[in-house]
Amino acid sequence: MRIIGLAGWSGAGKTTLVRRLIPVLRARGLSVSTVKHAHHDFDVDQPGKDSFEHRQAGAAQVLVSSAKRWALMTEHRGAPExxxxxLLARLDPVDLVIVEGFKREEVPKIEIHRAANGKPFLYPEDPLIRALATDAVPPEGAPPAMPLDEVEAIADAALRHAAKF
Structure with a gap:
């Protein structure tokens, strides 16, 4: 499996880019999975559902299955994240895993940067940022940059910089 990270400040367009990248990569014949870091207390389950009630009762893991998909929810219950x-070790093998968030992890990354956010580029502090997808003019000495809307070029960069996991 190969892995590429997408890093950027909140509101830069990481999720939008992931949604646009997956079909482009799949059209090239690649299998793709994603790992998304949530920065807040999220829940994929809903109150009133049996699986929610199982977790509320104290189950460490709840696996929900249907004819179309299955999902495994694991409660940390005080254990570290x-x-x-x-997390990657839990995935089935695919050609490429796109990691959204996890900007401090030791994986090669493409930085997603939107000028309107008013935030600085991340690349000067992260030597693992190999390319930029941005609507801004990057400073001298920045990694190679592509416009945010050039999804094919970003897909090329993702494949070029992805590392073996």
């Missing part, structure tokens, strides 16, 4: 490597 798993490292990215532990």
């Amino acid at each position: 798993p490292a990215l490597a532990a």
Whole structure:
């Protein structure tokens, strides 16, 4: 499996880019999975559902399955958040895993930068940022840059810079 990270400040367009990248990569014949870091207390389950009630009762894991998909929910119950490597190890093998968020992890990354956010570029502080997807003019000495809307070029960069996991 190969892995590429997408890093950027909140509101830069990481999720929008992931949604646009996946069909482009799949059209090239690649299998793709994603790992998304949530920065807040999120829940994929809903109150009133049996699986929610199982978790509320104290189940460490709840696996929900249907004819179309299955999902495994694991409660940390005070344990530390798993490292990215532990999460990646749970995935079935694919050609490329896109990691959204996890900007401090030791994986090659493409930085997503939107000038309107008013935030600085991340690349000067992260030597693992290999390319930029931005609507701004990057400073002298920045990694190679592509416009945010050139999804094919960003897909090329993702494949070029992805690392073996």
